[in-house]
Amino acid sequence: MHEIGFIRDLAVVMLVAGATTILFQRLRQPVLLGYILAGVLIGPHTPGMLVDDPRAIDDISNLGVVLLMFTLGLEFSVRKLREVGIGVLAVAVGEVGLMLWIGVGIGGLLGWKGMDALFLGAIISLSSTMVATRTLAEGGQRHQPFAQLVVGLLVAEDLLAIVMLTLLTAVAIGGSVQAEAAFTLIGHLGLFVVVGMILGLLLLPRLVDYVAGFDRDETLLVSVLGICFGASLLAVWMGFSVALGAFLAGAVVAESRSVGRVLKLVEPLRDMFAALFFVAIGLKIDPAMLLQYIVPALLIAAVVIVGKTLACSVGIFVVGHDARTSLRSGLGMAQIGEFSFVIATLGLSLGVISDFIYPIAVAVSVVCMAASPYLNRSADGLANGLRRATPRSLRLLATSYSGWLENLKPVNENAAIAAIFRRLLWHIAINVLLVVTLFVMGAYVNAHSWGWFSTLGIGRDLRHTLIWASALFLSLPMLIAVYRKAEALGMLLAEIGIRERFAGSYTWAIRNVLARTIPLATLLVLALLVSALGSAILPPRGIALSLLVVGVVLAVVLWRGLVKMHARLQAALKETLNKPGPSADGSD
């Protein structure tokens, strides 16, 4: 049979991957490391090259990124992010920022150009979910407290990775780092994510559960893959990366009741394409080039291991865990992996980084991956050694710090009030974001649909008015919801803030005033917001004013209907999120 070059290459890669996985599993070394080394061995730069056209393999290995991000999304889920807690989130942000800064600094010290240094920073800032979770699984430590922290950090880093991929794309295309552009981009990104998540959460989990009802694995798998690739397409079309779309699709599908089944079906695909992905990385590497840059690579690897361990350990300790747990978590995060390759590939494909960055990224991650099981095994010894080496006074300080943190935590009634408070603020934020989205969409329609309107014989003013009115009308349920949440917030604050023992008999009156002031202030802020949002498409002032009046009148007249509608929407969302999925936590 002719024309089977591609299948032949793929067959060689899969055969080698199969042999590698058995060998490395037997040697108890990370399999990913084996894939990369095997790729180097059979690559076009080595004598006895076995793969004719690494480009074709590279093409389909990109499927690996999509499926990897999709399963990361499936295992992510909004619920888990809520469980991670604000402290771990802060640690992740701080640690990633620090590593980014260190990376850029090293690039500068080595005399690299700005873009190379920036990409180096990004490459070394993100730990590898695949390596870290495998190391935990292989050590049988999945359910230890420190493992939960590592998983939490990884989940938070997944989010940061998405932000970083988007920013780097924009920066690389724009050619420079402009604060304003970055800010706009993050705004767009946030909007896309929030709107995508909300619309997705309303539709997709239901769809997936419906399809799961057919009880045919094939149907479920193919339709879920359709969702994954569809979301990737949408993300690309909106100017974001494939990875973002796949991740969001995963996070949304994760809220369906059948997520356990979906994960079981998607995992073999991910495993196959992950193997291809890592072998393809090896295929791209010229060992000669690797040797040439061995010194900076080893230096950077040392920085990654030491830097990540320190940053994570200290961070975890500061947010209130004991020294041993902190050190273990830090050692668990001391590596870089799949995101580094995704970022390096991004830089290469955009043509903004030098050729030597990719082999360095590979070398650094190979060293870190190889070290990872040893670091994990040496954690206990290291913790004991550190304990002996620490002066008594420092140990006392550490203990009293932990005790002080323990006292700070809100208890009982206060904790409950804090929870309600957080939820109200959360609701207000999401509703305001939705309103902003509607107006941005209006501005988009205004800017891009000239011809369409003029063929309908609609002039500029009428067009503005129409769009503005539609945006306002569609925002009404959200605006009313914000007002109602603000009322509740006012009452809550009044209840907590004005205690009877201080205000005496005036308590009720003062509370009443406070409870009214807050929603009124909110109303004012909302009016300002709507005008500001409308400024891009603001119709002549008279019409705007009359529309506003009509909006208010409509709001009052339709109040009950709109409240009901919003409640229904919200209930649908909440039901999706709080579903007691039996296998929803199948975090394997």
Next chain:
Amino acid sequence: MHEIGFIRDLAVVMLVAGATTILFQRLRQPVLLGYILAGVLIGPHTPGMLVDDPRAIDDISNLGVVLLMFTLGLEFSVRKLREVGIGVLAVAVGEVGLMLWIGVGIGGLLGWKGMDALFLGAIISLSSTMVATRTLAEGGQRHQPFAQLVVGLLVAEDLLAIVMLTLLTAVAIGGSVQAEAAFTLIGHLGLFVVVGMILGLLLLPRLVDYVAGFDRDETLLVSVLGICFGASLLAVWMGFSVALGAFLAGAVVAESRSVGRVLKLVEPLRDMFAALFFVAIGLKIDPAMLLQYIVPALLIAAVVIVGKTLACSVGIFVVGHDARTSLRSGLGMAQIGEFSFVIATLGLSLGVISDFIYPIAVAVSVVCMAASPYLNRSADGLANGLRRATPRSLRLLATSYSGWLENLKPVNENAAIAAIFRRLLWHIAINVLLVVTLFVMGAYVNAHSWGWFSTLGIGRDLRHTLIWASALFLSLPMLIAVYRKAEALGMLLAEIGIRERFAGSYTWAIRNVLARTIPLATLLVLALLVSALGSAILPPRGIALSLLVVGVVLAVVLWRGLVKMHARLQAALKETLNKPGPSADGSD
């Protein structure tokens, strides 16, 4: 991100496949039909084309063939073939041969050139495992007796498909159908299959079970895929098709204890790539061309449905099943599918068939697929109608035929003896095949390693002697086994053939003679065989004779050791085949 054309195309295909699978599942129509139609819709020949480069999609859709054949192999297993029974096997051969002949005939009637007619015959001769098993599953009839017959026929057809693919490749490359060449090719194929299966069965199930012991799905999956693609590579290297290698790999892995787990892991991959495969078929179709050839396509589809139904029904009835079961089985086989596309693609890629064959194959299979659920549902009505329409005399004849067949079946003691008899013949056949293989390999070494020998300073005569001696030496265990089986056969025949009531007091003596004659005759035949086999590399007669003497002496001296060695090899094979795999029959 740039250069994502391929991922974009793939994403479009997966999105469309996802939507299609839900829609067709909802409409209770065959999903494969939906994939093909969706492919036509988004293809490059339709306005609003969505896929830029169908070639890239086609490339990776070929993975679908490999994975499809691998899972067919996984579900095949030697044990199942044994269960199918000789009757069903004969029906399959007869029915496929008939359809092949009819197809060639139709091609001739339509005035097509010889190769087109031959490929048409091949295309319409093989039923679709995917369509047939799905129709059964959707009708909830998996465990009815007629479903077992359909599955048996499909398993037998899988084997015939392998033979046909190999023959067609050879014929297409050779340009004509020469009986001698075809015979040689079938011989080679048989040799490859038997040797591959025996060596594979000795090594691979053990390897798979060993890897399964790591208890990591990823490792198991990647190494099994390595086996699958490795076997495909080997098959291609030996001049056979990828499909053959993948199928054999599946059939061998099916004998491991972990086959249930392997199937669960491979199925999602197959489902994804099967979806891609069928959409890719649609992508290749130009609706205009389809319309142009609609009349012959409909004609052929009618022939397929009627011909397959009749051939299978009559065949199944003749081997001893009632009329209703026979009709149901026949209707279950009345379609063509994935093999038709594989064969049509083969013809296209070898450039031996006209362009219109492919769209006709697609149109015919689409019609058959669409008809398949209706045929299945109408089976009962049809059977009743047929019953009413049949004259009483014919019904009586049918009943008495069934009764006569029932009486023919061997019972009790005879059945047990027949089973032992079959097993002995089976063992002898396999051992002779192995001996032939060794000598063919010797001839191969002799023909292809000139340089290698001459660098070692080995002349022509010495080389011949060496190769011949090695082949003979390596065959010794097999030859001795054949002799011992022949002894057992002789004793068995003596026991059955010479009954005491006929031979009286001479019974023992006559039995003894018969029991000795058969192994001696076998020994003679073996000697002739070995000389004939050696003729290609026959050393000067004197050396050959002395070698034969040495061989006989060695055989006598080492007899016990060789018997033991052979017993160990055979035990290993048998253990593999008879393992009571708990999920080994996970025939899903």
